Amino acid sequence: MSKTHLAPYINFQGSAREAMEHYHRILGGKLELFASDNSGKPKPAGPGERIMYARLEADGILMIASDGNPKYPAKVAAGGQVGMPLTDQPWGTSGWLTDRFGINWNVDIEKE
Numbered sequence: 001m002s003k004t005h006l007a008p009y010i011n012f013q014g015s016a017r018e019a020m021e022h023y024h025r026i027l028g029g030k031l032e033l034f035a036s037d038n039s040g041k042p043k044p045a046g047p048g049e050r051i052m053y054a055r056l057e058a059d060g061i062l063m064i065a066s067d068g069n070p071k072y073p074a075k076v077a078a079g080g081q082v083g084m085p086l087t088d089q090p091w092g093t094s095g096w097l098t099d100r101f102g103i104n105w106n107v108d109i110e111k112e
Contacts, residue, residue, distance in 0.1 A: 008103075015101065027056065032055045082096075092111045
């Protein structure tokens with residue numbers, strides 16, 4: 001039987017490299033960054049190239065992202081804000097925040 005994974009696909013409108021490298025520093029794992037070559041095919045992203053596809057896989061977490069289309073700008077936050085600090089709950093520990101890119105995160109840590 002195959003596993004099904006649900007992963008967010010986040011459009012960072014030009015800050016995908018910065019955001020995904022930030023999450024990689026926090027979460028660890030393997031980060032892959034791709035740009036497109038002259039014919040539109042993916043290739044490893046070099047410094048300063050727009051990210052066509054980014055993939056971060058870390059300990060059961062999968063995130064996909066890109067720089068998106070400049071014609072459709074995203075609204076992002078200048079800084080992060082904790083909505084609820086990590087708090088003990090009946091199922092474990094839970095909290096949420098909005099990061100500096102305007103993405104809301106709900107963190108649940110199950111009891112062993």
